[in-house]
Amino acid sequence: MQTRAVKVVAIHNNKLVIVKQFREGKRKFTYELPGGRIEHAEQPRQGALRELSEETGLIAGSLKELGTYRVANNPVVVTLYFTDHIIRQQQQHLDNDEQIYVLYVNVDDALKYVGNGTWPDVRLGIGLILARAKGLI
Template identity: 40%
Template sequence: MEKWIIKERKNVYRGNIFLYETIVATHPTKPIGAGPYDIIRLADWVNIVAITEDNKVVLVKQYRFGKDVITIETPAGAVERGEDPLAAAKRELEEETGYISDEWESLSPVSVNPAFMSNTAHFYLAKNCRPDGKQNFDEDEDIELELVPVADLKEKLKEIDHSLSELCLSRYLLQS
């Protein structure tokens, strides 16, 4: 298996959170390919499984424009340009929930959808979280917290349909 050769790259549209581009690419040895192929360039992302000192999972409820629904998710957010993913996870946890932790573990990163998206989601476990931080919502965020006992997490997972949150929580459950 060989990587394809990108012959041309064209920026089509820059939105608030993504860059849409097209590429023309060919296989290095076979007469296949060309395109154009659609690519969405996004910032990397973090999702956090936050476990409190009394063994509850900190989840967030918020409205999502894409599906026009209120979702239940793990705390999450974009990694800012030049920011370390772990630093982003710590920042997002505090900003969205007011919780902080001194005990962090990686639950391993994933490619969000490598067929046409460029970004990576970094999953973290934050243990012994405590509400000693300060919430600091983005100007368009409206978040409610939901604390779920770890013992009830498998059942709660049935209500979560945000794919990155579900995968992050599933990775946590598989390791515990």
């Protein structure tokens, strides 16, 4: 069965927004783009706006679609978005089992961490590559 998810490459105050999140299955913190699963009957764009808001408290005024992909041997289909149009900031709205810290990092530092394996999240790497290839970061 196919699962749909979204991730957002978000730039706020000239910094890349990263979520540092504790993953129980991995028993450690991961560094990722904000995002998550699309809820029932939700469109990907709506899901991206909702996930960005819930995880970071950032409200985006617009999103640009970067593309949709699936990693081999993984049933999750991910649609990536980009925004540098943050119109408001509010408190996070996390689930009871979520522990998420919002980090703001230089894009070049994030690319370095992805490249040297410090941040091994595939979705983060693909999002940064697509955003850079399209001249957005």
